[in-house]
Amino acid sequence: MTDESGQAHGDESGPMDKVADIGRDIGSYIRQQRSSAKISLRQLSKLAGVSNPYLSQIERGVRKPSAEILQQIAKGLRISAEALYVQAGILDLPDGGPVPDAIRADTELSERQKTVLLDVYESFRRQNREAETPGTESDEPHAEE
DSSP states (O other), X not given: OBOTTOOBOSSTTSHHHHHHHHHHHHHHHHHHHHHHTTOOHHHXXXXXXXXXXHHHHHHTTSSOOOHHHHHHHHHHHTSOXXXXXXXXXXXXXXXXXXXXXXXXXXTTSOHHHHHHHHHHHHHHHHHHHHHTSTTOOOXXXXXXX
């Protein structure tokens, strides 16, 4: 098939291309996390119990790891397996809003720091929702103007 400009369009960007993109995305994400943790490929392969060549193939996007392998890699990197599952397309990105989305998108924070910040943020929101439920008064004094 071609469009008005003569460009060929077909099934070139089908589901298999999407799988390849996910493989490259998770591989580059793992490489980025490994770099920021200052862990060599060989060290991570030992920590995760995954062969060095296989881990290298994952990072280059040649192989798409299973959920079990991702969990082992997450342990080796000391990040949440959920973060890798989201990157790999196994899990959907958790619900959020502008603040959680900004925290997750911040490249200067480690996965551990992001998790802690999100936990604190959610605990504050939960606490405020409980304080504002109908029929209960807030214990906080109102500021005088």
